[in-house]
Amino acid sequence: MADVAKLAGVSLSTVSHALSGKRPISAEVKQRIFQAIDELGYQPHMLARALATKQTRTIALLYPSLTSEVVGPQLEFVSGVLQATNEYNYGLLLWTAPDGDQELPRLLRQGMIDGLVLMEVRLDDPRVRLLREHNYHFTMIGHGDKGENENLNFVDLDFVYAVQTCVSYLAELDHKRMALIGPSEQLYKQKVGYVVRAVEAYYQALEQHGLEGSFVFCDAQAQAGYEATFSLLSHDSPPTGLIVLNPWIIGGIMRAIHERGLLVPSDISLVGILSPLMAEMSVPPLTGIDFPYKTLGYRSAELLLRQLTGEKVNVQEQLQPKLTVRRSSGQAPISHM
Amino acid sequence: MADVAKLAGVSLSTVSHALSGKRPISAEVKQRIFQAIDELGYQPHMLARALATKQTRTIALLYPSLTSEVVGPQLEFVSGVLQATNEYNYGLLLWTAPDGDQELPRLLRQGMIDGLVLMEVRLDDPRVRLLREHNYHFTMIGHGDKGENENLNFVDLDFVYAVQTCVSYLAELDHKRMALIGPSEQLYKQKVGYVVRAVEAYYQALEQHGLEGSFVFCDAQAQAGYEATFSLLSHDSPPTGLIVLNPWIIGGIMRAIHERGLLVPSDISLVGILSPLMAEMSVPPLTGIDFPYKTLGYRSAELLLRQLTGEKVNVQEQLQPKLTVRRSSGQAPISHM
DNA sequence: GTGAAAGCGCTAACAG
């Protein structure tokens, strides 16, 4: 930059201001400066700028720990977040969640980022507490328990709506017994928000409709889905309507159903909460709530970015995407009782 | 840091050296310093450090442009890269590929990163040229044409091996007519390395075995897979062995097969090049070359990171993962001719 | 062993 100033015959600060536009510069001088700039192929050094302004124009996505084998659908959030940061001309740093939540403030103070997007938020999330205390800029994909979210910005899928819609839909098709093939037990125990809400909503919906229903935890692997389903179908009067939370296990579920000699959708209906992409991948394509992963990622980042520009943002959005009927669901089979 | 120095009664530089260990410090002083550090909850400011040392301890993953709707499996690379950066205590910045390749050097000179991982490398990739000219640290997932890779480090799946293995496998099962349900036409036209190699290897393998075979481009959506397959099966003597490059379209392929009244694997065998996760997801589970997305991501980042520590790395690795036989493939049906 | 001081490349008062 010193070179540029010299070549243009002006001072450092003039060059700086010409670039930032933070004060009026005569057209003629500006001209000289920009000419010098691309004559020298000069590029501003972001790091130095960041050090001086205390703004890195970079945000982070705090990614759940990678120890769990399957990170699967979560990855789709990334693509949404990335799109937003791109549009706003920010950088995106990926971080894995430090186990000890003590790590978090450490990272923040290192000054590498201006804010962050949190995902896999627990009902009572210590990270949220910390970030809040430190008055840090952040938004969430997901949200905490009632009362934990005041003044926080987030986007989430409305899992209560989603599960209730699934149950109602199956109920309308005369399914009397259903099952929720659920989240992993680990996530439930950690009280990850959406997981807890989904399970609660499920039981509530059953009650509303006066139906019976079972529920099994299930890890995010095909084999686990297979086993869970197989055991479900071993009951005396097995469910005819299945609600699936994790798309990665449909393969296993399908296999168990087939091995039992049953057919989808004539014997068993399957409804999921999953991205349309996934829904279309399976055979038959799955009826389900269209989980807008990418949109959630995009919105959450957008909220943060707007917040960083000084805008007073106050958004708590719970998306209620529609249920798309595909070919995995239908009228309940006539009962033999 | 000034505060720390004051509290410990030493000078700035002593604190700095205590932290970096770059020069001997008396145990007693060290003691005082560290005590002061956590008394004040001091955290080194990475940005400032980076400015002084010209090392950001951050690398970037150059992500293909997001305009294409389906980024799908690529995302799995990210998780591998992330794991490596984590282990080496580096940060990971995600970048989308600038369209104009002119953008690239701009970004590099901004000084935000120490090196980068390139993906979706084309046979004659202008980005590689640029990076090379500028003597920039980088590694690739994938690789360019023969002669383009001298002195470069990369990891890749050996697509020639992969496709040949698939063809041979089907040939052994007496399949006489096969088809490659291919990459998107766009990627092929862009001469993305693996795509071109896969197609070439396919024709070569057919010739070796004296077989006929067809080939269709196919975008990465279920519907496209459906249409491609449907038209393939409309021929007089349709193929009995299908090789699938993109796992996202299997759903569509399966549907087309079923609608034609055919069964997998008795009428048609399906073989893919895809992650085991995907393979297990589908019904029946797919026979295929186990694409180690995560491993490729991990290795590529590791190469870069080692390179950055000054090590003279010289690795060009082409993985040849085994073909896992699952349930989508079997003996060719007896011909009616 | 330790301290003083000169940067890293930019921004932002403060003067003119």
Next chain:
DNA sequence: CTGTTAGCGCTTTCAC
């Protein structure tokens, strides 16, 4: 409108 100067928070010569 433009130039001077003092930092941003750390590292690293160079002296002691």
